[in-house]
Amino acid sequence: MLGMEGEVLKGHLDMIVLAAIEAGPAHGYAVIERIRSRSGGAFDLPEGTVYPVLHRLEQMKLLKSRWEMSPAGRRRRVYSVTGRGTADLANRRALWRKFSDAIGTFTGEARPCPT
Amino acid sequence: MSDLTNAYLDTLTQELSFDPALARRMRAEAEDHIREAIACDPMGATIESERRAIARFGAARDIAAQCAIPSLLKQVRHAGASVTLIAVGVLIAMKSRLAWYGAASPIDGDDPVLDDLRAIILSVDRYAFWCALLIAVYGWTHIGFVRASRETSLVLRKRLRQSLTMCSAAAVAVVITVASDTILTALKLFPAGQSAAIFFPSLTIGLEAALAIVLVLRLRITVQRLASSARLFPA
Numbered sequence: 412m413l414g415m416e417g418e419v420l421k422g423h424l425d426m427i428v429l430a431a432i433e434a435g436p437a438h439g440y441a442v443i444e445r446i447r448s449r450s451g452g453a454f455d456l457p458e459g460t461v462y463p464v465l466h467r468l469e470q471m472k473l474l475k476s477r478w479e480m481s482p483a484g485r486r487r488r489v490y491s492v493t494g495r496g497t498a499d500l501a502n503r504r505a506l507w508r509k510f511s512d513a514i515g516t517f518t519g520e521a522r523p524c525p526t
Numbered sequence: 527m528s529d530l531t532n533a534y535l536d537t538l539t540q541e542l543s544f545d546p547a548l549a550r551r552m553r554a555e556a557e558d559h560i561r562e563a564i565a566c567d568p569m570g571a572t573i574e575s576e577r578r579a580i581a582r583f584g585a586a587r588d589i590a591a592q593c594a595i596p597s598l599l600k601q602v603r604h605a606g607a608s609v610t611l612i613a614v615g616v617l618i619a620m621k622s623r624l625a626w627y628g629a630a631s632p633i634d635g636d637d638p639v640l641d642d643l644r645a646i647i648l649s650v651d652r653y654a655f656w657c658a659l660l661i662a663v664y665g666w667t668h669i670g671f672v673r674a675s676r677e678t679s680l681v682l683r684k685r686l687r688q689s690l691t692m693c694s695a696a697a698v699a700v701v702i703t704v705a706s707d708t709i710l711t712a713l714k715l716f717p718a719g720q721s722a723a724i725f726f727p728s729l730t731i732g733l734e735a736a737l738a739i740v741l742v743l744r745l746r747i748t749v750q751r752l753a754s755s756a757r758l759f760p761a
Contacts, residue, residue, distance in 0.1 A: 438555075438558065438562075457585070458584060459556065459583040460589060462589065463589065463596075466551075466596070467596055470600075481558065483561070483565070485561060486554060488554070
């Protein structure tokens with residue numbers, strides 16, 4: 412189960428996964444590795460929880476996927492971001508910046524927005 | 527691959543039994559993931575690295591619970607669509623049979639003695655059909671416009687149950703309609719005996735019965751899957 416930090420992270424998992432795959436097509440394990448390395452180990456989720464997110468994003472047509480053969484000869488599902496996914500990620504980023512700025516200003520941890 | 531990974535994958539498949547296609551896909555992805563994690567483990571492919579990879583993947587039940595709501599939403603939406611479309615299919619079969627009676631009129635089996643019985647069955651038929659259609663459309667829209675991301679799991683599960691109950695009620699009404707149609711057609715065709723003239727009405731009744739059977743079987747599967755997923759969400 413996820414702790415409180417995990418619950419906070421879960422709310423932004425769609426954006427995190429989209430951003431990880433935006434860098435290039437990836438299978439589930441590579442997505443998890445990218446999330447872990449790009450967050451400096453801060454985002455450390457149970458690895459299996461990324462798959463329901465990948466499936467949901469694919470259903471929403473923000474991702475597409477295809478089966479490929481791994482170098483070891485295993486069948487694996489590789490995900491890539493669709494045009495719709497790129498646009499959605501841009502919206503989510505803009506919304507996140509706005510929210511983050513507002514929280515920062517509110518708690519006194521960031522410079523107020525220039526007027 | 528060792529028994530440990532196989533046992534974990536079996537548990538995951540079992541927990542995802544509410545959606546066999548999803549279970550197959552998740553199993554393949556989980557297997558690849560765990561093998562990759564073992565291959566990347568600095569300690570090499572040992573039983574400990576396998577244990578770690580499985581532990582890092584997470585509890586099978588938690589993963590299944592995460593998958594359950596979107597999958598069941600899709601299945602209940604399909605069930606709602608099926609009841610509505612099958613009710614419309616029954617209406618088309620019914621109307622085409624009546625049109626055939628009007629156009630060909632080769633059968634005159636309306637025995638005046640049975641008029642009262644026929645009138646009662648006809649009323650049951652009509653009310654049951656309109657009930658089926660209205661309940662099915664309401665059940666379908668009740669779940670059709672739900673945004674999974676905006677509702678809690680508890681609310682969504684309640685709506686899934688409500689919607690499926692409505693679909694089941696609509697399916698019962700469809701079965702009553704088809705049974706009434708069968709009796710009415712039998713009363714009309716029986717005096718004609720075995721002749722070529724009964725072919726088309728019999729064909730439409732057969733079609734209605736087949737649609738009703740498909741509907742009941744389909745709903746039964748959806749009800750069973752929704753019930754089996756309840757264990758993923760402790761009260």
